Amino acid sequence: MAPIVSTTLSPTGSKETKTTCPYCGVGCGVIANVSDNGAVTIKGDPEHPANLGRLCSKGSALAETIDLDGRVLFPQIAGQKTGWDEALDLVAQTFSAVIAEHGPDAVAFYVSGQLLTEDYYVANKLMKGFIGSANIDTNSRLCMSSSVAGHRRAFGSDTVPGSYEDIELADLVVLTGSNLAWCHPVIYQRLAAAKAARPQMKVVVIDPRRTMTCDIADLHLAIRPDGDVALFMGLLAHLAASNSIDHAFVSVHTAGYEEALQAAAQLPLPDIAARTGLSESELVAFYRLFETTRKVVTCYSQGVSQSSSGTDKVNAILNCHLATGRIGRPGMGPFSLTGQPNAMGGREVGGLSNMLAAHMAIESAEDRDRVQRFWQSPMIAARPGLKAVDMFRAVADGRVKALWIMATNPVVSMPDADAVEAAIRACPFVVVSDVLQDTDTTRHAHVLLPSLGWGEKAGTVTNSERRISRQRDFLDHPGDAKADWWQMAEVARRMGFSGFDYRHPSEIFAEHAALSAFENEGRRDFDIGAYQNIDERTYQALRPFQWPTALTKNYKEDSKRFFAKGDFYHPDRKARFVAIKAPAVTDHTCSAYPLTLNTGRVRDHWHTMTRTGKSDRLSAHIAEPFAEIHPSDAAALGIQDAALVELASPHGKVILRALITPRQARGNIFVPMHWNDQFASRARIDALVPPVTDPVSGQPASKNVPVAASGLNGALYGFAVTSAMPDFRGALYWARARAPGGWRSEIAFSEPVGDWAEWCHVAFNIPVGIEPLGYIDRQDGDVRLAFFDGERLLAAFFLSRGPVGVARDWAVAQLTASHADVRRRFGVIAGRPGADQPDPGATICTCLSVGINHIIAAIRGGASSVEAVSHMTNAGTNCGSCRAEIRGIIDGCLATAAE
Template identity: 45%
Template sequence: MSELIKHKQSSESKCVQTSCPYCGVGCGVDITVEQGKAVKLSGTPEHPANFGRLCVKGTNLLATNHHQGRLLHPVVNGEQTSWEKAIETVAARFSQIIKEHGPDAVAFYGSGQLLTEDYYVANKLMKGYIGSANIDTNSRLCMSSAVSGYKRAFGEDLVPCSYQDLENTDLILLTGSNAAWTHPVLFQRMEKAKAVNPKLQIFAIDPRRTASAELADFHLPIKPGTDAALFNGLLNFLADNRGLDQAYIDQYTNNFSACLDQAGQWTLTKTADYCNISKSSLKRLYQAFLTNKRVINFFSQGINQSSSGADKCNAIINCHLASGKIGKPGCGPFSITGQPNAMGGREVGGLSNLLAAHMDIDNPEHRALVQNFWQSPTIASAPGYKATDLFDKMNQGKVKAVWIMATNPAVSLPDRAKVEQALANCDFVVVSDCVASNDTLAFAEVKLPASSWSEKNGTVTNSERRISRQRGLLTPPGEALDDWQIISRVAKAMGFDQGFNYSGPAEIFDEHARLTACNNNGDRALDLSGLTGLTTDEYDRLKPVQWPVNTKYPLGCARILADGSFFTDNRKANFIAISPATPKLACSAGYPFSLTSGRLRDQWHTMTRTGKANILAEHTKAPEVTLNPADAQSLGVAEGEMVKVSNETGAVFLQAKLSDDVGVKQLFVPIHWNREFASSATANQLFAAIVDPVSGQPEFKQAPVQVEKTAIKQYALIYSPRSLKNFTAGLPGHCHWIQHQGVQGPVYHCYFEQEVADLAGQLKQHINRAIKDSTSQDPRPDNSWLSHQSEHNSRLIALAEQGFNAFVFISDKPIKLNDSWLNELLENKETDAEQINALLLAKAPKNKGRKICSCFSIYEQDIVAAIENDGISSVDALGATLKCGTNCGSCKTELSSLLREHQAREGESEEQQAIVHTFIPSDEPEEVIT
């Protein structure tokens, strides 16, 4: 047996406890495995992060865990090859480039999807053996501003809070965080805390009204980018209203006077005007912070993803330090992590400006300590290239080889066109991934098959510093290997024999833990000395624990900084004087809209995993741009119509969604769609590569754009229970397409800007070819086609010996056919004559609207009907009647929103109500075929 850790197959059922691979909450998951297959999943009741709760994405993990679309074998120059050949190719090319151009001519780009053990080995190879710090990670895109803020204030990258603080506080500020959708399990803990303690106040500080605002007592829709001014104003308000803890400031902090001098100009009036909110709303927020002894500021990407994100973080921290609301139960600045192991990656030096074990690359003593511990031939002596800089250097030819692991930078980095150019210009691109196709893999000379979450074995660290085991419960398919194994093989092939002879992840974890303890006399908070020397069995049984874990905290530490001792040179916290800055690119007459981006409830990153599950596609099937109804009216745009959003960086084509959740001249787009799922909907191509000068984090929350209605001549919906390989290649008529997963196969929505002659005939040819390409080993004969034509549309069905192959609906008007009905109609693979007739006639029921509750398939129309007809007036009552919101709870905020909308409409006329809540029916057939 190879170095892979193989799991013995057994006919017996067993439960494996692992962790969820999505956001930074770090939920525990119990998975039942039978005969080598995962058959059941539930939340781990005793895991301290979630206590059995799971969001809709976590609940449906097993629906995404199939092997379809997996990268199963190494590929070099488009040809499947052996591991030996692939490893030899990577090692030889990297070694050659280093020899000819030096170590800084190569780079690694990692991911918060990697486990700590994977990250550790990659960082060790790059910084200690190759001798370059050119290893960065997509955590740069979500957490580096918080890292910079913590390091400047506390001397170390540490989150001082614990999830328990959310349940033991008097005031929560949700600042730039839509936790209801991005971190639903923590949001549910907030909901429960508020139910237990009705005096708990929650303020949502966000330019748009998100789902999280449904729980909040107050929503402050501040002008985008003005957060630093808001918290400077708070600091000044505390000083003017006896809200300072002067004893704490004097004993435990540095530089307060300079900080207050800078904040002193931000009066209540000036701050309210600058943030574009009412003075009374601002004072209500400030008064709440002043009078409540326990305050949590729960912040996320709305703060971090900014050209001044680090300053915004420090403006928040300043207020907690000044009021002494830190290091105490229910208190502190709490940055919430976006990825399952963003924190674990930082612990082992995954960012280009860090060394392992929270040591600093600029510190000669730290460099010597790490090199001596590793016994490595060299050590990186200066920070490497941060993410956007790295791709700039690739474009310039200074970085000639890059190894990308478990991430998709062609989609996630700003200015897509420049990233694609950099990948195309790079001499040698290696990608390790678990999928066979994505936007970045298209540029790879070498593709290396990596294990996925249910196969990987190691540890992750969540947002509250809690280390949990991710246990491999299934055997990786094909020839896939764990990332640490791939990296170790390449290292040894490069001649580094001594540092990479690991027998398994337990040995790597032990080395990592020993490095955190090395010469650590309380100088660094990250101390895992209490976890050193674990046997493989002890490592396998490791329970979730929060670092530090040492003699002082043998069972872990929930709350750091309780003793007022920080990790700066003089052990005192630093106030950072903040001068608020506006976004680098301002709106103008040519680009009058301010665009922001973010996540949706049921999707994750670039949909590599969530895109596989039909149940997760049902909530939001298409990439949308949310705009204010007033702006839509001035543009002549109706709900669901196609619009072009563009600026000098790029253009996307999205469906219009109208909502006053965004302000006038503001837009919101989701980040998830890419060229695997849509022809032109990658949000990040609208954001220029403008970054925070301290953290290097891109400004993803503000970009000036213009919006134009896109004239569409023809529409088509294509549904197939079969794979349609390369279906979208060569579609005619300047087609914009969107694809999502149906119950049995893909669903395509096509929008043609130009009228296509004989579109039905061309789509038939496309489908015939795609089905043949998808079954090349067993060629199928051409389909038999049935069709029905009416005044505005055509319906076609493809049939073959093996059964139903495709349904096509073509129209010169927007297609309002609810494709959820197709899923329900065709759930049975045997399609009978009655079903075929129904398809031909398109006799679908009325569109039910958006699926609100994914767990129980409850649609918007069902909920509105219950509210209006049955007089239901609470979320709990909706749950009792329809079951929505009673399982994972992810839909509760949307239920609350629908209730609020109904209550607001009770005084409206019937005509007004009809306009607001019209559900678009399917196209009825013009004639009936008997």
């Protein structure tokens, strides 16, 4: 591969910068092109090993999320603008005073997988080596900490053994707890391409829902929530009974096999079927497929780790791979797919409260001494700090009196989110570093610090396959915004600490690399010592690489896998089998909360929407929070499709749109995690999730939550398109999303208002003097009002006693259309296009803005395959994430035609 340079000039004279996507753990390479007029375009980097030029819809839309709308551009104290000196002095003085009076454990940092490794490194060094507490944890605790714990129990280190190419080389890929098509779309496309090239490759999807990933599955196991431990315990017992154990590998390179097998053998097949909700025939089919296929990769993600038994699930999977020696070889191994772009980088620098930097152990006195000597720090944290859930409990009960939150939004993302918000609100001193002024968390900041965003900051990230890549800046730094590492280094100096005189992130990276090699000599897996003398110029041109990269004569550039020949990181260099006990089966049906809530992601949004919510294109596919409900459950509850539904748990309530679908298993409800108070009235789904955690990892359980559901009957339902951001205070329900030229919104009211025209003027910020065109039918409850300023539509409002029948995507398009022809304005009031204005329908392909009606027209025109539809409409030709939906539309149309 040719060297990857940082910045080049394109043939047109514009500047091209190679950087890395800031979304999921795939770590895709991105080329950002900045034209002479400042316009930014984005494309995939064909030279980056993670994506080879592919991007998903979110990555393709990055240029739509980098505007300065809503940005924090200067430091603020108590909501008032101030300078950096005043803000940082206050932070340093307050932290120092709290430590002097209450001790170092009275302060805490809550950081993020959105930070770059250099930011993470400085935060960990400051907290553990100089403040002297381990009270630094990260939202990665919510992501993959059970995977970390499972790796450390089995391997003696937090090591991901394989690489992405192993997924393509495997003959069987098991996807458990992973909606790969929507959550890691580029890896899904690599897998789909490999399967298309080798149809004999098999894919098994283990998931309570029939997700879009099942489109390429040969077997879908609709497992009951938290049935994974029993499933893989049964697999280990089956492998032993079928003489599939690699006894040579087990005897030489592992310990604890007999104990693990004895525990697994306690579950007979009928018991496993009862615990998993699967039939015995489904279990045998999966077990035999795993048994008879040598090259197996098992990919697991949040569906495994976000559980009260998450660590045991991980070790149940690892036990099966260790027992068969299917690890560290091409096309073989367990593979944890991290959720965030730099969750792995945070783990490398010890960003979790129970770890030290460079994969050293905080419980080891030898490791603590080593890190302290390297940092030349006055102290070192002597014990693990508070994990995320416990950290916010400590904030609530007053043990933590000063809290610094960086690049994350815990009021939306933490379990028991309302209690977390109350804790932050009551905390005596809260510092928030962020890029946006208004989030659910920044509203409680005593000090708000403006950070650099993607495209502005520079550093490194590590993806799920241990590949370190550069994020490079190609945009000017807006206002007074500063890098997160700079903010923390300045606070450290003002607190009187030395060792933080960094001038450039390359110096931090060099120190990080040096620590990884310090007194290592092969005893630790993480070693990037080859880069300990890196200078700024070399750092700027750094191309993606996988660790380890130690300064040894035997090091080879292509050493990408661990453990094929053992050499694990326990003191005896042997892996450990873990004897596991299957958790008790949870049954909510007889309780006051008889349904099981599962939370997760949608295709086109990310975390709490603080970035993707800026893009109207990304909001076009799913513009409103929803609850997936099985038809039988909906019928029993009297809930109609597209009606409003209220979900409740002992911790909170939310209101969502009902999506009735057989993809969802009976007794289960799925709700996405993304919506916050900026985009919906009551949709912070983690307000329902209890603060239950895995006892080993401390990771919250977000996939098996008892809830109750009930229909919510509004008196009136509305839809609006507006040029200004609407304000729906007083409505029973609302959800708003960006749209081309403005906003689109869904609304419900518990009762009519007195004057709908006046209400629109206030809610939609309509200038005084502009009168509506349309009508109000008080008897039927129908309202159709449109407000025009010359040729421009300012707002259109549609209201009825039931869900409003409006061609929504067509109505949205009217915000950017010219309305010089007065007669055509009546089409806006009607809410549907005329014969000469085709309606695209709901967006299916976000990348290329292809609607469902375009796809149906192609099918009616003779397209009977995804490829044919793609050829006629271009849908699915960019990231390919919509191809499963296109296939579903084709199947539905063909089934209807056959009736």
